[in-house]
Amino acid sequence: MIEGTILGKIISLTGIDIEKEIATAVISKIFGNQNDTEQLVSRAVEEICSRITKTIDNAFMKEYIADTNTVAQLLVEYRLRHDDPNHQMDSEDAIRILEKISSDALETYNRLKRFDNMEGIFACLNIGSLRIICLKALSEYEESYGNILENYANYHGDWAKGAANKLVEITKGSVGYMGYFNFDPLSSSNPPSTGNGNAGYTVTYDNTSGAQLQFYNCFADLWAPTQREMRKIILSEKIKITNPMYYAKGPLGYYLDREGMKAYAKEYDKFVAKAESDRMHFLRDRLDHIEEMQKLINTSSESWMAVSV
Structure with missing residues (x-):
């Protein structure tokens, strides 16, 4: 099930719980007690690519996705500091940390959004959804961030719907057509052809x-x-x-x-x-996963686009 993957959980929980739960509760649901988030975005992309039997574009991952892992790591660190009864953060520290995470996430989001490949779309969905949590946390400290959250969640939801359709389109193109041979008793060749390489x-x-x-x-x-x-x-x-x-x-x-x-x-x-x-069965195995992802994205997109703080 796609919903049980790292990316699936991030998309689902930021969509379903973003208005019902405080930000740190959503972060806890996504990451649990794990602290090994250094390569979380990379692992999220690799996990989905493994499900759909797609070879990872390692050059793309190294150049464009490696730096995105810090956003998830910093969000978890924020949650740990926020929940630590012995070292409570004051609001100024929290806002400063969250603003830095939000800024980094937005920069990464805009950088990745221009790519139409699977790895880029998966990473962009990941980062965009994590930024929504970050803005939710900021809105809990300052009401003015509520408007920013609403605008960004609506924008991300609209983009994500288009991205979900693109994922299906790319997947359909991942399998070529059958070879062709004219099995024709009236062939004029002598002897008749037995076929070609395909x-x-x-x-x-x-x-x-x-x-x-x-x-x-x-x-x-x-x-x-x-x-x-x-x-x-x-x-x-x-x-x-x-x-x-x-x-x-x-x-x-x-x-x-x-x-x-x-x-x-x-x-x-x-x-x-x-x-x-x-x-078609070979292709359907891939499409089943991607169409499940599409439904998940569309459901969360409706929630993001309906955010009202």
């Missing part, structure tokens, strides 16, 4: 199994870590060719002749349909 068939022969036909197709996983892993090959079950008139041997190996292609045309069509179903 789609086609093979005919193999040995004395034990005889002649066997196997169809193949593939699609590209554009989020795979390497070029080699990007190509997802789908194979049919091997089909025993019982009629020796259906195949022949050419200079490049065995192939189906025109009668053979006619005989197995329906089998090929069935395979293509199943291969497309497999591709």
Whole structure:
């Protein structure tokens, strides 16, 4: 469940509880008793990318996201100092700390908002939601921050809705289309083509199994870590060719002749349909997570846009 991830909790709790709870209570719900928040934003992004089997863009993470981790860390430190009965902060200290966190968060938010990649959107959702908590805390000390909270929460909610749609759009584009091969008995080539690098068939022969036909197709996983892993090959079950008139041997190996292609045309069509179903299942595994995230974002966005202090 996306709601149980770090980012899911931040989005959900800042949306649901931002008006009902004091800021330190929301911070406590999100982070619990954990103090290892130094890499929290990075871990939040990595956790979601792992769920959707997306290879992390490490160069982007290092250049643009590494510095964002301090916002979460400082919010937790603020909560710990706020709740420490032996070292109570006065309001001036609290406001000074929170204003610095808010300023850093806004700078980071604006820097990340221009990126349309998954890592940038996840990090921006994270930082933007944490800034809402920060402004909520400031509004508890000074009423004038209530207007800033309302304006920013409305702005972030509107942006987040668009970002949620963008996440779905990017995910849909992460899986390429199936390969194409014209399995045509009327092909003019001699011998008929057996396919290409992305789609086609093979005919193999040995004395034990005889002649066997196997169809193949593939699609590209554009989020795979390497070029080699990007190509997802789908194979049919091997089909025993019982009629020796259906195949022949050419200079490049065995192939189906025109009668053979006619005989197995329906089998090929069935395979293509199943291969497309497999591709869609692969994509659906990713979309299930992202569409769950989209619903979560949209729900919290409605709450953010309705904030009234």
